[in-house]
Each structure stands twice: as C-alpha cells, then as structure tokens.
Amino acid sequence: MLTKFGRWVSLVPKRGFSTSTSFQKGASEEGVKSMNLCSAINQALHIALDTDPRSYVFGEDVSFGGVFRCTNGLADQFGKKRVFNTPLCEQGIVGFGIGLAAMGNQAIAEIQFADYIFPAFDQAITDQFCFQIVNEAAKFRYRSGNQFNCGGLTIRTPYGAVGHGGHYHSQSPEAFFCHVPGIKVVIPRSPRQAKGLLLSCIRDPNPIVFFEPKWLYRLAVEEVPEDDYMLPLSEAEVIRQGSDITLVGWGAQLSTMEQACLDAEKEGISCELIDLKTLIPWDKETVEASVKKTGRLLVSHEAPITGGFGAEISASIVERCFSRLEAPVARVCGLDTPFPLVFEPFYMPTKNKILDAIKSTVNY
Amino acid sequence: MALSRLSHRGVGSTLLRPFSARPISSDATLTIETSVPFTAHNCDPPSRDVATSAPELLTFFRDMALMRRMEIAADSLYKAKLIRGFCHLYDGQEAVAVGMEAGITKRDCIITAYRDHCTFLGRGGTLLEVFAELMGRREGCSKGKGGSMHFYKKESGFYGGHGIVGAQIPLGCGLAFAQKYSKDEAVTFALYGDGAANQGQLFEALNIAALWDLPAILVCENNHYGMGTAEWRAAKSPAYYKRGDYVPGLKVDGMDVLAVKQACKFAKEHALKNGPLILEMDTYRYHGHSMSDPGSTYRTRDEISGVRQERDPIERVRKLLLTHDIAAEKELKDIEKEIRKEVDEAIAKAKESPMPDPSDLFTNVYVKGYGVEVLISSNYTALEFYRRMDIFS
Ligand SMILES: Cc1ncc(C[n+]2csc(CCOP(=O)(O)OP(=O)(O)O)c2C)c(N)n1
Numbered sequence: 209m210l211t212k213f214g215r216w217v218s219l220v221p222k223r224g225f226s227t228s229t230s231f232q233k234g235a236s237e238e239g240v241k242s243m244n245l246c247s248a249i250n251q252a253l254h255i256a257l258d259t260d261p262r263s264y265v266f267g268e269d270v271s272f273g274g275v276f277r278c279t280n281g282l283a284d285q286f287g288k289k290r291v292f293n294t295p296l297c298e299q300g301i302v303g304f305g306i307g308l309a310a311m312g313n314q315a316i317a318e319i320q321f322a323d324y325i326f327p328a329f330d331q332a333i334t335d336q337f338c339f340q341i342v343n344e345a346a347k348f349r350y351r352s353g354n355q356f357n358c359g360g361l362t363i364r365t366p367y368g369a370v371g372h373g374g375h376y377h378s379q380s381p382e383a384f385f386c387h388v389p390g391i392k393v394v395i396p397r398s399p400r401q402a403k404g405l406l407l408s409c410i411r412d413p414n415p416i417v418f419f420e421p422k423w424l425y426r427l428a429v430e431e432v433p434e435d436d437y438m439l440p441l442s443e444a445e446v447i448r449q450g451s452d453i454t455l456v457g458w459g460a461q462l463s464t465m466e467q468a469c470l471d472a473e474k475e476g477i478s479c480e481l482i483d484l485k486t487l488i489p490w491d492k493e494t495v496e497a498s499v500k501k502t503g504r505l506l507v508s509h510e511a512p513i514t515g516g517f518g519a520e521i522s523a524s525i526v527e528r529c530f531s532r533l534e535a536p537v538a539r540v541c542g543l544d545t546p547f548p549l550v551f552e553p554f555y556m557p558t559k560n561k562i563l564d565a566i567k568s569t570v571n572y
Numbered sequence: 573m574a575l576s577r578l579s580h581r582g583v584g585s586t587l588l589r590p591f592s593a594r595p596i597s598s599d600a601t602l603t604i605e606t607s608v609p610f611t612a613h614n615c616d617p618p619s620r621d622v623a624t625s626a627p628e629l630l631t632f633f634r635d636m637a638l639m640r641r642m643e644i645a646a647d648s649l650y651k652a653k654l655i656r657g658f659c660h661l662y663d664g665q666e667a668v669a670v671g672m673e674a675g676i677t678k679r680d681c682i683i684t685a686y687r688d689h690c691t692f693l694g695r696g697g698t699l700l701e702v703f704a705e706l707m708g709r710r711e712g713c714s715k716g717k718g719g720s721m722h723f724y725k726k727e728s729g730f731y732g733g734h735g736i737v738g739a740q741i742p743l744g745c746g747l748a749f750a751q752k753y754s755k756d757e758a759v760t761f762a763l764y765g766d767g768a769a770n771q772g773q774l775f776e777a778l779n780i781a782a783l784w785d786l787p788a789i790l791v792c793e794n795n796h797y798g799m800g801t802a803e804w805r806a807a808k809s810p811a812y813y814k815r816g817d818y819v820p821g822l823k824v825d826g827m828d829v830l831a832v833k834q835a836c837k838f839a840k841e842h843a844l845k846n847g848p849l850i851l852e853m854d855t856y857r858y859h860g861h862s863m864s865d866p867g868s869t870y871r872t873r874d875e876i877s878g879v880r881q882e883r884d885p886i887e888r889v890r891k892l893l894l895t896h897d898i899a900a901e902k903e904l905k906d907i908e909k910e911i912r913k914e915v916d917e918a919i920a921k922a923k924e925s926p927m928p929d930p931s932d933l934f935t936n937v938y939v940k941g942y943g944v945e946v947l948i949s950s951n952y953t954a955l956e957f958y959r960r961m962d963i964f965s
C-alpha cells in the first residue's frame with residue numbers, strides 16, 4: 209500500500225537540521241525549495257489530497273487556512289467537500305474521523321492546539337480500541353473479512369512552547385498518547401522532516417497523532433524536496449555523531465539540544481544527538497547502539513518530567529544497557545508544574561540546563 | 573477604581589456627583605421599553621417595560637464606558653508587548669456584563685470563558701487588578717499567574733476565567749448544585765459563546781441541570797462568530813435559546829443593557845423556582861477574536877460599523893440620558909475624560925507592581941504541607957533551583 213505513493217527517502221544529513229541546506233538529496237532529481245515548516249506541512253497535505261481522492265482534511269477553521277495557515281489554499285484547490293470546517297467540538301472531530309476512516313478513507317483531522325486535544329482523548333482511545341479489535345482480534349477480523357479499519361486517521365496538532373503561550377497554548381501532551389498501544393505518535397523537527405513524516409503518517413494504516421512544533425512553523429526554514437516523498441516511521445536518526453554521551457529528543461527541543469552539544473564540544477565533550485521522530489513505537493535499537501558506544505544517556509523534552517516519555521526511554525535503556533552505563537540517565541525536561549505564563553524560561557529545558565546535565569553526567 | 577458601586581436601588585453616587593450640574597436626586601422610577609421584544613422558548617417572556625432610574629442609567633453609562641476604555645488600553649498594552657500570551661477583548665459586549673450585574677447580586681455566581689476582563693470588573697474587580705494581571709504582575713487578581721484568560725474573584729462569586737472552550741458550562745452546574753443543596757437562594761450564571769454552543773459539554777450540562785432542577789442559567793453570549801467562523805457555518809440551528817429543547821430559553825438584545833437586566837432578573841426567579849434556563853444574548857465583539865486576529869477577514873467593515881452606529885450599548889444609554897434630560901452632552905464627555913484618567917493611572921500603578929517571585933512557579937500546584945514536593949528535574953531539587961538560577965535561563 210505504501211509504495212503506491214511517492215518514494216521512501218533515507219536522508220542522512222551531515223550536520224544541522226532546522227536551517228541546514230546541506231543534505232543529500234534523495235534519488236529523485238526534482239527540485240528543492242526553501243520553505244518553512246508551515247509550508248512543508250501545507251505541501252504534504254496538498255500531495256496527500258492530490259494523490260488519494262479518498263482523503264479529507266477537516267478541523268476548526270481549516271478551510272480558511274487554520275490559525276497557523278497550514279491548510280491555506282487546500283479548499284480552493286480540492287473543494288469544500290474534501291477540505292472543510294467543523295464546528296468547535298474536538299470529540300466530534302476525532303469521532304467523525306474514526307467513522308470516516310472506518311469506511312476506508314484517509315481522514316486528516318486538525319486539532320487547533322494540542323492543548324485542546326483532551327476533549328478528543330476519549331475518542332482517540334476508542335479509536336485504537338476499535339483498531340485493536342479489528343486488527344488484533346483475529347476472529348473478529350476473520351468474521352468481518354477485514355473490512356473495517358480506522359487506520360486511515362491522522363490527527364495533526366500543534367504542540368509546545370512559543371515563548372509566551374501561557375497555560376493553554378503551550379503544552380506537550382505526547383506522553384499521554386504514548387501510553388495507548390495502537391496509536392502511533394510522530395513529531396518532526398524540521399520542514400523536510402515534517403513533509404516526509406506527515407505523508408508517511410497519512411499513508412500508514414494505523415491511527416497516528418502527529419504533533420507539529422508550532423514554534424518552528426515560521427522559524428525553521430530549510431530546503432525541502434518538492435516531490436512526493438516519505439520518511440520512514442519508527443526509525444530514529446543520529447543527527448550528530450559523538451562519543452562521550454548520547455542525547456535523545458524530538459521536535460523543537462532538538463535545536464536547543466544541538467546548541468548544548470555545540471557548547472559542550474567547546475569544552476571537549478563529544479555529544480551524539482538522536483532525533484527519535486516516532487515516539488511510539490520507538491526505535492530502541494538506534495538509541496541502544498549509541499548508548500553502548502557512549503556509555504551515557506540524556507533525554508530532554510518540554511513536557512513535565514514525571515511520567516514524560518523520557519522516563520520510558522530511560523527505563524528501557526537501563527534494561528538494555530545496564531552494564532554499559534557509566535552514569536545515571538539524565539532527564540532535562542519541563543518542570544512538574546502547569547505550563548506557566550510568566551516563568552516560561554524557568555520552566556523550559558533550556559540549553560544551559562542541558563549543558564549542565566551533560567557535564568555532570570560525563571563527570572559522574 | 574472599581575466600577576461605581578451605585579445599585580439601582582441606591583442613591584447618591586459619590587463618583588457621579590462631580591459630573592452632575594443638577595442634583596441627581598431624581599431616583600424616581602423611569603420605565604423604558606426594551607429595544608426589541610424578547611423571544612421566548614417554552615416560557616412566558618418578561619415584560620418589555622424595564623424599571624430603571626436616572627442614577628442607574630448614569631451608572632450603566634459610566635461602567636460600560638470604563639470597560640470600553642479598559643479594553644482599548646489593553647489593546648495598546650498588548651501591541652507594546654507589555655501584555656504577553658493570549659488576550660481576548662470584550663468591547664462591544666459590555667451591556668451583557670453590566671446588565672447582568674444589575675439584575676442579580678454578588679451572592680449569585682458567575683463563571684465564564686477566557687473573554688473575562690469585563691465580567692471580572694462587573695463583579696467588583698479593580699482596574700489595577702486587571703492591568704496587573706494582564707501584565708503578569710503580583711498585584712493582579714490571580715497574582716500574575718493567570719494572565720488575561722484567568723481572572724477570578726472568590727469573594728464575589730466569580731469563578732473565572734476558563735481557557736478551554738465549553739469547559740466552564742458543566743462546572744457552572746456544579747456550582748448551582750451546591751447553591752441549591754445549601755439552600756442559598758442564589759443562582760449561577762454560566763456564560764459561553766456561540767462557538768462553544770456546539771461542544772458536547774453544553775448538552776451534557778443541560779441534561780444534568782434540567783434533570784436535577786439546578787438553579788443554573790446558561791448564558792450564550794452570541795457575538796455571531798467563534799474565531800473566524802460565522803455562527804451559521806458551525807450551527808445547524810443558530811437559535812441558541814432554543815437548543816436546550818426541554819430547557820426553556822429567552823433571546824435577549826444583548827446590546828441593550830436594560831433588556832439584559834430584565835432578562836437576568838427574570839432568569840434568576842425562574843431558575844430558583846423551576847430550574848435551568850438559557851439566555852441567548854444577541855451581542856457583538858468589535859475587536860478580532862484575539863490579538864492576532866484583525867477581525868476583518870471573515871466579516872465586512874460595513875457590518876462592524878453598522879453595529880457601532882445602530883446598536884452600540886454605550887451610545888444607546890447616552891441617548892437615553894440625553895433624551896430624558898438626565899445629563900448633558902458635556903457631563904457625559906467629562907465622565908469619559910475622568911475614566912480615561914482612571915485607566916491611565918491604573919496602568920501606571922500596575923507597571924510599578926513587581927513580577928511574581930520565581931518561587932511562585934512552584935506554589936499552588938498542590939496544597940502545601942501534604943507531603944508533595946515539586947520535582948524539578950532528575951538533576952535538580954527545588955532547593956538547587958534557587959542555588960543554580962544561572963542555568964535556569
Ligand atoms: C477545546 C478548545 N478548542 C478550541 C479552542 C480555541 N478557541 C479559543 S476561543 C475559540 C472560539 C470560541 O468562540 P465562541 O464560543 O463563540 O466565543 P467568543 O470567542 O466569540 O467569545 C476557539 C476555537 C479552545 N480554547 N478550546
């Protein structure tokens with residue numbers, strides 16, 4: 209099914225990402241264009257709608273482009289029957305998407321802010337439940353002749369800090385969804401990644417929550433292939449090679465982590481930086497191989513530390529690499545407070561906090 | 573600093589005296605007809621004749637003009653980057669906040685969404701508390717920790733200030749249940765927008781309120797847009813007062829402060845006797861949805877200026893004051909001048925208010941003394957946070 213669309217690309221950037229122009233181009237010789245993350249998402253949606261007549265984009269205000277303009281122009285090109293506004297009702301949006309997907313369609317739902325995904329949480333879980341019944345419970349699948357499937361559902365939603373978003377426009381709820389087997393959770397770090405990963409998500413036969421780092425919508429600009437390409441899910445990427453410590457992160461946090469790596473390098477510490485990309489199911493092997501080499505691990509995310517996905521990574525790596533670890537796994541994350549309005553810099557896992565943790569882990 | 577405390581029963585506002593050339597002793601009852609009739613669903617509408625008085629009308633004028641000025645000032649502060657985060661302004665809708673207060677008491681509860689500055693002021697909040705909160709300062713009504721969307725005032729039954737669309741409606745039912753259980757003879761007004769009216773939570777709340785006869789009044793502030801979406805694009809039936817089905821409803825001109833007052837009085841009596849009621853306030857917001865919305869892409873400028881010219885709640889009262897010879901044009905202008913000064917002074921004072929202490933980042937997450945500590949990161953304890961402030965920025 210997947211190969212029907214586009215092509216798979218395995219891009220190994222030599223360095224940097226969010227504003228990097230130095231990456232190996234894929235097999236295709238088609239053009240690349242410099243664009244921001246928002247336009248890359250927009251392009252992916254264009255391609256998705258163009259290549260599959262049974263795909264739909266819907267959500268609050270999406271036919272006008274959505275609050276972040278990611279869906280600009282889609283309604284004009286593909287019509288209001290395939291790109292449409294929903295009323296303000298997140299539970300309804302996702303539930304509707306499940307039904308649409310169960311009829312064999314690609315339902316691409318937008319939840320305006322990840323902070324508003326909670327009314328739909330129940331539906332998202334229902335969704336995986338339905339998926340599990342259909343795909344795991346063999347007898348039921350047999351009886352229905354495998355007719356039903358709600359894997360065509362992709363929920364796009366902007367997450368994370370923007371500098372002054374306050375309590376309800378800044379949260380990173382990815383860990384909640386990682387606790388639900390049957391849903392995939394994917395978070396891109398840059399425009400090129402966003403386009404390739406989103407197309408993979410839309411075409412993956414599993415329900416997926418795709419979190420978009422809204423801080424990077426306009427900020428991250430890079431060369432993006434203009435054609436239809438996909439990046440593999442559940443494949444982490446080493447975006448910076450190093451030998452003293454492994455850093456694991458995803459989304460917007462990676463650029464902060466990369467700055468910490470550069471500062472650590474000046475002090476003679478060689479950091480390996482890994483972009484997890486898919487949180488569930490995640491690529492343990494890549495992280496494991498790296499930690500076996502460096503002997504140290506640091507995980508960083510914006511969500512509060514307790515119960516964050518960093519805890520899962522930490523536990524898994526301790527299980528797999530116990531004898532190779534030379535220091536406790538470090539987690540540099542959001543604080544265990546509500547996302548604050550006035551104290552955002554204190555709350556955030558900033559470069560200095562990461563650098564400090566790198567040093568104390570290396571000198572353990 | 574707060575709104576004038578003049579009640580519709582009361583006499584002699586100290587705030588008003590300086591502006592009034594003639595003695596406003598004429599608190600004799602005036603009867604004024606509402607702009608348009610009420611439209612009722614499953615109930616008999618109240619009379620269109622609203623009892624008021626000269627002092628009350630002046631209070632309405634002053635309070636609404638103060639709210640308007642405050643919101644315009646907030647707009648400038650936001651543009652000057654002195655207010656961060658999200659900020660939703662209420663100008664245009666003032667008659668709802670002011671008329672509602674005139675029809676109820678502070679023992680009644682109000683709960684609303686994020687467009688809450690003026691509702692807070694109506695509940696007796698001060699300008700200083702407003703501006704300090706907007707700028708994230710210690711003297712703000714939520715100690716600077718809430719910001720624009722999170723205003724509260726417990727003493728006068730204002731339960732805020734909620735950022736998640738629709739979430740406050742079932743909360744309002746909980747408040748009303750508590751009021752009923754403790755035989756308070758008070759009611760709860762739960763406000764929500766036309767956009768929020770499409771959330772499932774509203775219908776769950778309606779059923780609960782009706783099932784248990786709760787003294788809850790669900791107030792749909794229909795400003796006709798939920799962000800950029802016109803009501804008719806999002807609602808099969810934009811007759812929000814009817815959407816309670818078995819719950820009675822009343823459609824009110826929300827730009828007519830007297831109609832709002834009449835409706836809220838009526839609703840309170842009804843709710844205490846018979847349980848919930850929907851009030852649909854037909855109103856309009858002049859500003860865009862929030863500060864990032866110019867407010868002109870999904871509606872015409874003509875539409876906005878039309879409402880300003882024909883339905884503006886402040887202008888309506890100004891006209892009443894003039895035609896009933898209660899105040900002269902100049903006196904009203906003076907009131908507006910005075911208001912301007914009051915707002916500027918409050919802003920100056922708010923700017924002097926310090927930012928919250930960094931330790932406030934960790935307070936109010938849990939109740940102190942119940943064995944809960946804030947975990948800062950696996951590398952730092954709360955204590956180290958203070959020792960290592962250098963790495964925290
Ligand atoms: C659950 C949820 N979904 C989406 C949003 C984003 N949002 C904030 S206000 C708003 C529009 C609400 O419109 P309406 O209820 O009419 O109230 P108004 O802004 O007009 O006062 C939206 C979509 C939110 N805050 N919460």
Ligand SMILES: [Mg+2]
Binds near residue numbers: 765767793
């Ligand atoms: Mg509205």
